[in-house]
Amino acid sequence: MARRTAAASQPDAHARSAANDAASRIAAWQRRAGRHGLPWQQTRDPYRIWLSEIMLQQTQAATVVPYYERFLDLFPTVVDLADAAQDAVLHAWAGLGYYARARNLHRCAQVLRDAHGGRFPATAEELARLPGIGPSTAAAIAAFAYGERAPILDGNVRRVLSRYFAVEGDPTAARTLQRLWAHAQALIDAAPAALDMAAYTQGQMDLGATVCTRTRPDCARCPLEADCRARIEGRQDALPSPRARRAQPLRHCWMLIAECKGRVLLERRPDAGIWGGLWSLPQFEDTGALQAACAGLATAGSPQAMAAIDHVFTHFRLRIQPCLLKLPGTVLVPAEPGRAWVPIGTLDAYGMPAPVARLLAGLYPGKLPPR
Numbered sequence: 001m002a003r004r005t006a007a008a009s010q011p012d013a014h015a016r017s018a019a020n021d022a023a024s025r026i027a028a029w030q031r032r033a034g035r036h037g038l039p040w041q042q043t044r045d046p047y048r049i050w051l052s053e054i055m056l057q058q059t060q061a062a063t064v065v066p067y068y069e070r071f072l073d074l075f076p077t078v079v080d081l082a083d084a085a086q087d088a089v090l091h092a093w094a095g096l097g098y099y100a101r102a103r104n105l106h107r108c109a110q111v112l113r114d115a116h117g118g119r120f121p122a123t124a125e126e127l128a129r130l131p132g133i134g135p136s137t138a139a140a141i142a143a144f145a146y147g148e149r150a151p152i153l154d155g156n157v158r159r160v161l162s163r164y165f166a167v168e169g170d171p172t173a174a175r176t177l178q179r180l181w182a183h184a185q186a187l188i189d190a191a192p193a194a195l196d197m198a199a200y201t202q203g204q205m206d207l208g209a210t211v212c213t214r215t216r217p218d219c220a221r222c223p224l225e226a227d228c229r230a231r232i233e234g235r236q237d238a239l240p241s242p243r244a245r246r247a248q249p250l251r252h253c254w255m256l257i258a259e260c261k262g263r264v265l266l267e268r269r270p271d272a273g274i275w276g277g278l279w280s281l282p283q284f285e286d287t288g289a290l291q292a293a294c295a296g297l298a299t300a301g302s303p304q305a306m307a308a309i310d311h312v313f314t315h316f317r318l319r320i321q322p323c324l325l326k327l328p329g330t331v332l333v334p335a336e337p338g339r340a341w342v343p344i345g346t347l348d349a350y351g352m353p354a355p356v357a358r359l360l361a362g363l364y365p366g367k368l369p370p371r
């Protein structure tokens with residue numbers, strides 16, 4: 001785990017003295033001024049905490065709340081989640097994005113059911129061995145559920161610590177991360193044994209989300225103001241250092257919207273790869289493959305190109321060229337394995353990638369929830 005191996009990179013003496021009571025100040029600030037009404041803060045049940053932590057990765061709390069509540073209605077326990085069909089899990093997740101999180105959530109629930117008797121392990125180290133649980137998420141679950149003194153380092157905390165300790169370098173680069181983990185560990189090591197780990201962990205998250213924000217941090221409200229190096233040196237805007245620019249390649253694909261008798265042809269994406277397990281439109285790498293597929297569906301008529309749309313992934317941009325083929329026949333050509341003719345009125349029951357859902361919502365207004 002990154003935070004364990006980070007011990008090799010010890011913070012300097014200045015950092016250690018600065019860290020002396022910082023954790024206690026953050027915990028006290030959280031109790032006084034942090035966020036308190038979020039539904040996952042009212043529990044020490046590791047299942048609920050885990051669910052919220054996975055949903056909160058890359059998604060804001062206000063967006064997560066209705067998804068969290070719906071998930072608990074549908075899957076009240078980790079075993080209920082493990083027993084559910086993957087389609088049901090992906091559908092409940094639809095709209096939150098980053099679908100690998102939902103697939104890992106489901107897989108993790110099955111591992112917990114099959115190998116752990118439906119119980120969560122009680123330490124961050126063991127939690128981090130489960131699918132989809134990284135070291136920071138494992139530490140957050142262990143701190144909230146069991147009070148373990150384990151450091152977290154999510155995106156918000158990286159920003160706070162980069163400023164507080166004036167850590168230079170791309171905050172996602174391995175060397176910078178190693179230094180930040182070491183600082184995060186040092187803050188806990190310097191704190192008293194009675195440190196309230198739930199308040200401290202929540203406090204770091206709240207500080208990054210509401211005070212030490214990406215732009216215009218509100219230092220006057222911050223419990224770290226007195227000894228924050230970025231604040232003292234007036235470098236809040238310069239830290240964290242900008243990420244190293246990486247060229248983002250542009251990829252192309254063609255998608256077929258085949259419509260016949262009030263139905264649309266959907267295709268289930270393979271489990272591995274982007275949008276794994278979701279229902280999407282038949283997708284092709286070039287127009288030749290698209291034309292060949294159309295020829296297999298219709299003896300007359302050709303697909304009409306629609307406006308192309310771009311979708312941005314972490315490492316590349318995907319330009320999607322949608323093509324609409326309205327089949328005049330009254331008989332549905334049997335769908336190949338992995339495909340299905342779906343009544344337009346039931347499209348909202350299928351978990352779909354966001355750009356595909358938006359595309360179909362534009363074509364068939366009122367048939368899919370707004371995204």
Ligand code: SF4
Binds near residue numbers: 164
């Ligand atoms: S003093 Fe300002 S820059 Fe430093 S941690 Fe607090 S909010 Fe962030």
